[in-house]
Amino acid sequence: MTHTLPGLLDTDAIRKDFPVLSRTLHDGKPLVYLDNAATSQKPKQVLDALNRYYEMHNANVHRGVHVLAEEATALYEGARDKVAEFINAPSRDEVVFTKNSSEALNLVANMLTWADEPFRVGPGSDVVITEMEHHSNIVPWQLLCQRTGAKLKWFGLTDDGRLDLSNIEQVITEETKVVSVVHTSNILGTVNPLDAIVRRAHDVGALVVVDASQAAPHVPLDVQALEADFVAFTGHKMLAPTGIGVLWGRLGLLEELPPFLGGGEMIETVTMSASTYAPAPHKFEAGTPPIAQAVGLGAAIDYLNAIGMDKVAAHEHALTAYAIDALKSVEGLEIIGPDTALDRGAAISFKFGDLHPHDVGQVLDEQGIAVRVGHHCARPVCLRYGVPATTRASFYLYSTPGEVDALVAGLEHVRGFFG
Amino acid sequence: MGANAGMKLDSMYQEIILDHYRNPHHKGLRDPFDTEVHHVNPTCGDEVTLRVKLDGTGADAKVVDVSYEGHGCSISQASASVMTDLVIGRTVVDALKVQEEFLHLMQSKGQAEPDEDVLEDAVAFAGVSKFPARVKCALLGWMAWRDATTQVMEGQK
Numbered sequence A: 001m002t003h004t005l006p007g008l009l010d011t012d013a014i015r016k017d018f019p020v021l022s023r024t025l026h027d028g029k030p031l032v033y034l035d036n037a038a039t040s041q042k043p044k045q046v047l048d049a050l051n052r053y054y055e056m057h058n059a060n061v062h063r064g065v066h067v068l069a070e071e072a073t074a075l076y077e078g079a080r081d082k083v084a085e086f087i088n089a090p091s092r093d094e095v096v097f098t099k100n101s102s103e104a105l106n107l108v109a110n111m112l113t114w115a116d117e118p119f120r121v122g123p124g125s126d127v128v129i130t131e132m133e134h135h136s137n138i139v140p141w142q143l144l145c146q147r148t149g150a151k152l153k154w155f156g157l158t159d160d161g162r163l164d165l166s167n168i169e170q171v172i173t174e175e176t177k178v179v180s181v182v183h184t185s186n187i188l189g190t191v192n193p194l195d196a197i198v199r200r201a202h203d204v205g206a207l208v209v210v211d212a213s214q215a216a217p218h219v220p221l222d223v224q225a226l227e228a229d230f231v232a233f234t235g236h237k238m239l240a241p242t243g244i245g246v247l248w249g250r251l252g253l254l255e256e257l258p259p260f261l262g263g264g265e266m267i268e269t270v271t272m273s274a275s276t277y278a279p280a281p282h283k284f285e286a287g288t289p290p291i292a293q294a295v296g297l298g299a300a301i302d303y304l305n306a307i308g309m310d311k312v313a314a315h316e317h318a319l320t321a322y323a324i325d326a327l328k329s330v331e332g333l334e335i336i337g338p339d340t341a342l343d344r345g346a347a348i349s350f351k352f353g354d355l356h357p358h359d360v361g362q363v364l365d366e367q368g369i370a371v372r373v374g375h376h377c378a379r380p381v382c383l384r385y386g387v388p389a390t391t392r393a394s395f396y397l398y399s400t401p402g403e404v405d406a407l408v409a410g411l412e413h414v415r416g417f418f419g
Numbered sequence B: 001m002g003a004n005a006g007m008k009l010d011s012m013y014q015e016i017i018l019d020h021y022r023n024p025h026h027k028g029l030r031d032p033f034d035t036e037v038h039h040v041n042p043t044c045g046d047e048v049t050l051r052v053k054l055d056g057t058g059a060d061a062k063v064v065d066v067s068y069e070g071h072g073c074s075i076s077q078a079s080a081s082v083m084t085d086l087v088i089g090r091t092v093v094d095a096l097k098v099q100e101e102f103l104h105l106m107q108s109k110g111q112a113e114p115d116e117d118v119l120e121d122a123v124a125f126a127g128v129s130k131f132p133a134r135v136k137c138a139l140l141g142w143m144a145w146r147d148a149t150t151q152v153m154e155g156q157k
Helices: A011-015 A044-057 A067-086 A101-113 A139-148 A194-203 A251-256 A291-307 A309-328 A357-366 A379-384 A401-418 B007-012 B015-022 B074-087 B092-106 B116-130 B132-156
Strands: A095-098 A126-130 A151-155 A176-182 A207-211 A230-234 A245-249 A267-270 A275-277 A333-336 A347-352 A372-374 A390-394 B035-041 B046-055 B062-071
Touching (some): A095 A101, A101 A230, A139 A151, A176 A194, A291 A309, A309 A347, A357 A390, A357 A401, B046 B132, B062 B132, B074 B132, B092 B116
Parallel strands (some): A126 A176, A176 A207
Antiparallel strands (some): A372 A390, B035 B046
């Protein structure tokens, strides 16, 4: 069956760039990869950039005067330029490379653990998160609160999978020092109204951290328009290799706040008794960084820019609307999260009758369909909606309506298998 | 079972397993009990609350009852059901031997020849041992039973 939905990309052409998408599994069944919220596949252009780096330019960065060292440094720092432009950062020095989003969020929490006034977090101050955060945006703040004596507060969720901001003035108060919130939920798919949260947080003088892990790969991300103070995302969900993530932070804050990891690269001068630190971003990049991975992220950004993030967003929006309609037609299926494509990303979690997601995922796998099952590192969301786990299908720029149809057919097969 | 399912999947979802999943034995929490434990599988959210009632002490201790409540996939639910059949009425010493045999089977990556005389219905889980992500599901109830039983035995000392 062929589909013509307005806004779809030319996936026939795009899929040719992704070698793994032509794989067949389990005796010739084509791979239907619907686990993009966990990690994306990688195009040849990114794999070639990694190979080229190792074959031609490999050296450590920021040290040595030889040709390879200079090339490696130029490639690594060039990737930083590409990231800065991709997120419309006012300065390239605001782009800190990390291992992933988790490390980026932990980095902010640790900066604040050790911060002096006016950023000090301690007894009498509050940290605010939401009930739909990934564990990586919950646990670092729990640790911060345990270590400093601050109190953790959070926004709850509505029955239809949105943030309940009805009590925003009671949750974010003069005591609030930092608010950390997800841009797009990895389990519910919800896109949050960050404007209202940023405005309230800044009114009371709190910092705002945005977990953009499920946004940077899928929609145009403009850190200036967001008006947050820190934004975290990861490369591997946006066509880049694993092991490279980004923390964007306002330059003034990166200059003021203390470093977390100490080591090579992050220093200015070192004596046996004390050290001074390099300016941001290097102050936060101790040790040899993930150089090839950063180069790969740069290549991924080139790939996404060539297509256009607005077009990626339009493709996923059209596909998500199609998928929601198709899934709603499946008997016994209940979407956990918003059941329209409005203010919504391309991850769709659902319950399928009384069948456990493990069983659903296992039988789908046998048909070549890769979905994620479990609590998606967002266990509080499962508790909130009274499910032990969900099955989640998530799409990307190479996903097609035909794959949605395959999922629907696969679910009917699952029903028959356990029926 | 669907006619189109592949060999490999059928090897995991044996009819015995699906039967226990649809009609679990000894399910529901019962009194009296000596101890209660709660085990979770952190990667998937499966949970079981399990109670044991023993009679006697030391080498004479016997498993009088095992009751449980929980939620999880067909593999974890069926495995708990099979486990209760195998341990209730046995001495603790014998039941622990069965548990060890089952653990050995599940860690075999599909290579072990299960001893049907010892494992009875639990031989059906041999295929599950080929699916690393599902081994923990099959072990959840067994490990909870072992933990609860050990606690009671330790408490008797």
